[in-house]
Amino acid sequence: MVCKFAVASSLLSLAFAAPSNKTCSTQLNVTSQTDLDTISGCEVFRNSIHIGGDAAVLTLNGVQNITGDIYIYNATELTSFAAPELQEIKGSLDLEIVEVLSTLSMPQLTDLGSIKLLTLPALEELQFNAGVRNAKDILISDTSLKSLDGLNLSQVETFDVNNNKNIKDISIDATSISQLLDISFNSENVNVSLPNLKWANNATFRYCASVLMPELQSVNQSLGFINNTFYNVSADNLESVGGTFILSSNRNLQKASFAKLSKVGGGFVIANNSQYSDVAGFSNLSSVGGAIDMVGNLTNASFPELNQVDGGVVVDSDNVFNCSVFDEAHENGDFHGDAYVCKGKSTTISTTLASATATHSASSSSDSHATTTTTHKSTESASGSASSSATSSKHSKNGAVANSAGLGLLGSLAALLFQFI
Ligand SMILES: *[C@@H]1O[C@H](CO)[C@@H](O)[C@H](O)[C@H]1NC(C)=O
Ligand SMILES: *[C@@H]1O[C@H](CO)[C@@H](O)[C@H](O)[C@H]1NC(C)=O
Ligand SMILES: *[C@@H]1O[C@H](CO)[C@@H](O)[C@H](O)[C@H]1NC(C)=O
Ligand SMILES: *[C@@H]1O[C@H](CO)[C@@H](O)[C@H](O)[C@H]1NC(C)=O
Ligand SMILES: *[C@@H]1O[C@H](CO)[C@@H](O)[C@H](O)[C@H]1NC(C)=O
Ligand SMILES: *[C@@H]1O[C@H](CO)[C@@H](O)[C@H](O)[C@H]1NC(C)=O
Ligand SMILES: *[C@@H]1O[C@H](CO)[C@@H](O)[C@H](O)[C@H]1NC(C)=O
Ligand SMILES: *[C@@H]1O[C@H](CO)[C@@H](O)[C@H](O)[C@H]1NC(C)=O
Ligand SMILES: *[C@@H]1O[C@H](CO)[C@@H](O)[C@H](O)[C@H]1NC(C)=O
Ligand SMILES: *[C@@H]1O[C@H](CO)[C@@H](O)[C@H](O)[C@H]1NC(C)=O
Ligand SMILES: *[C@@H]1O[C@H](CO)[C@@H](O)[C@H](O)[C@H]1NC(C)=O
Ligand SMILES: *[C@@H]1O[C@H](CO)[C@@H](O)[C@H](O)[C@H]1NC(C)=O
Numbered sequence: 001m002v003c004k005f006a007v008a009s010s011l012l013s014l015a016f017a018a019p020s021n022k023t024c025s026t027q028l029n030v031t032s033q034t035d036l037d038t039i040s041g042c043e044v045f046r047n048s049i050h051i052g053g054d055a056a057v058l059t060l061n062g063v064q065n066i067t068g069d070i071y072i073y074n075a076t077e078l079t080s081f082a083a084p085e086l087q088e089i090k091g092s093l094d095l096e097i098v099e100v101l102s103t104l105s106m107p108q109l110t111d112l113g114s115i116k117l118l119t120l121p122a123l124e125e126l127q128f129n130a131g132v133r134n135a136k137d138i139l140i141s142d143t144s145l146k147s148l149d150g151l152n153l154s155q156v157e158t159f160d161v162n163n164n165k166n167i168k169d170i171s172i173d174a175t176s177i178s179q180l181l182d183i184s185f186n187s188e189n190v191n192v193s194l195p196n197l198k199w200a201n202n203a204t205f206r207y208c209a210s211v212l213m214p215e216l217q218s219v220n221q222s223l224g225f226i227n228n229t230f231y232n233v234s235a236d237n238l239e240s241v242g243g244t245f246i247l248s249s250n251r252n253l254q255k256a257s258f259a260k261l262s263k264v265g266g267g268f269v270i271a272n273n274s275q276y277s278d279v280a281g282f283s284n285l286s287s288v289g290g291a292i293d294m295v296g297n298l299t300n301a302s303f304p305e306l307n308q309v310d311g312g313v314v315v316d317s318d319n320v321f322n323c324s325v326f327d328e329a330h331e332n333g334d335f336h337g338d339a340y341v342c343k344g345k346s347t348t349i350s351t352t353l354a355s356a357t358a359t360h361s362a363s364s365s366s367d368s369h370a371t372t373t374t375t376h377k378s379t380e381s382a383s384g385s386a387s388s389s390a391t392s393s394k395h396s397k398n399g400a401v402a403n404s405a406g407l408g409l410l411g412s413l414a415a416l417l418f419q420f421i
Pocket of ligand 10: 230255
């Protein structure tokens with residue numbers, strides 16, 4: 001009787017082993033291999049493992065799945081962490097400040113809640129041989145990773161990869177990135193490839209040598225390319241950006257192509273790209289919900305479909321710039337914001353005066369300081385906040401005095417002159 005009961009009970013405890021086994025469900029704090037070995041009989045570990053201390057090599061044997069996190073913090077001597085049988089971490093794989101870690105081996109890992117790899121200066125590769133297919137949030141910062149091989153993700157919420165100075169290639173299969181996409185301050189030679197990405201919520205790229213997003217169709221909030229080293233940039237299937245579009249301080253940029261982009265909900269900023277003088281490649285852009293702010297070494301701009309800008313329009317070029325495209329749109333009443341300024345090295349104003357008096361001199365501009373001040377204010381508002389510029393008050397559609405709000409005498413004069421040309 002007693003014996004039978006024992007068998008039955010142990011069968012029962014096998015069937016429901018894990019929940020009733022305290023060893024497999026109590027949070028484990030690890031500073032040595034011995035600590036880790038206490039759970040090697042747990043196929044499923046139903047809690048989190050916290051690792052610190054000064055062990056040099058740690059191996060998590062036996063465990064296939066973890067319902068909580070693996071959190072390794074300030075393990076000062078840890079050079080290698082391996083989990084040969086681990087398939088799933090429901091919580092996060094979180095490694096922070098592990099200065100000498102050079103091996104992170106999880107050959108069977110496929111599913112993760114999130115990954116946080118922060119300050120792992122000796123880590124050069126991820127040995128995720130099976131390929132992690134599911135992970136929602138990825139933060140990888142301040143590592144020596146050369147690539148993200150081992151991550152093969154389909155849907156991602158946040159993807160934030162920054163300050164990895166040795167990374168050559170960032171390639172992610174994801175079709176959507178639903179919260180944040182930010183690739184910044186890595187190696188200036190990094191090539192970024194997002195071959196399957198269809199939509200992103202909010203995307204920012206800095207210091208990239210190339211960015212490929214051939215399938216991208218929409219960005220719900222902002223899309224920014226700032227301070228990259230690429231020579232050209234394109235997203236030829238992109239149709240809309242809900243927030244601000246920014247292309248600024250890309251020192252080598254010569255060519256941009258956003259062939260299908262028709263709607264930008266916030267501001268449209270093209271600033272300080274010193275080699276980018278001919279702003280073409282926006283052949284379908286028809287509406288901008290915020291302000292247009294274009295600053296830099298510009299000679300030409302072409303926006304054949306543009307017919308609605310709800311914020312101000314400021315174009316301020318260091319070069320000789322042809323304002324006619326903007327002047328026409330302005331005259332048509334397409335610009336609904338307070339400010340309209342278009343000036344180049346030899347300003348619109350002096351060009352207008354020159355042609356009016358038929359002298360055709362390209363004499364240096366006499367643009368007032370009032371105009372310059374307005375320009376800088378508008379620059380800030382356009383790049384700072386899309387929504388604030390989008391709410392700027394509307395103006396009458398005749399376009400005659402769209403710029404009375406502080407453009408100064410010359411600006412108003414220019415606007416008046418335009419009426420009669
Ligand atoms: C693990 O450490 C935390 C504090 O770091 C403590 O609250 C917890 O009780 C410890 N767990 C065990 C099982 O020792
Ligand atoms: C609980 O799990 C540990 C794993 O380390 C194992 O040694 C032990 O036999 C298990 N106990 C039961 C009752 O299953
Ligand atoms: C562990 O997780 C993997 C991947 O999610 C799953 O296929 C497997 O069934 C799980 N194993 C156990 C013992 O729960
Ligand atoms: C890391 O641990 C070492 C020694 O255990 C300690 O001196 C140091 O302050 C810790 N650093 C952090 C950032 O917690
Ligand atoms: C990534 O996963 C997809 C399936 O989601 C698969 O077709 C592809 O071969 C995988 N790529 C790599 C490099 O593992
Ligand atoms: C990035 O791609 C460019 C052009 O294909 C190549 O010249 C460069 O070496 C690549 N960068 C790295 C770090 O491999
Ligand atoms: C978009 O991402 C950038 C860079 O990560 C961030 O500064 C900005 O606040 C985000 N915008 C929104 C609306 O979330
Ligand atoms: C962002 O846009 C995508 C595709 O248009 C849409 O499916 C998604 O619901 C949007 N997300 C948010 C937060 O608006
Ligand atoms: C661009 O990067 C350089 C360093 O390479 C930095 O000094 C500068 O402030 C950055 N500019 C912007 C606009 O982020
Ligand atoms: C873009 O620039 C790269 C060099 O960075 C060059 O190899 C490529 O041909 C250029 N593509 C286009 C369309 O100009
Ligand atoms: C462009 O450069 C000017 C002068 O350096 C600076 O004031 C302005 O903030 C820059 N604009 C952007 C959007 O980077
Ligand atoms: C301005 O653009 C021209 C090309 O149109 C280029 O030759 C020149 O170097 C640029 N000037 C500056 C200051 O970058």
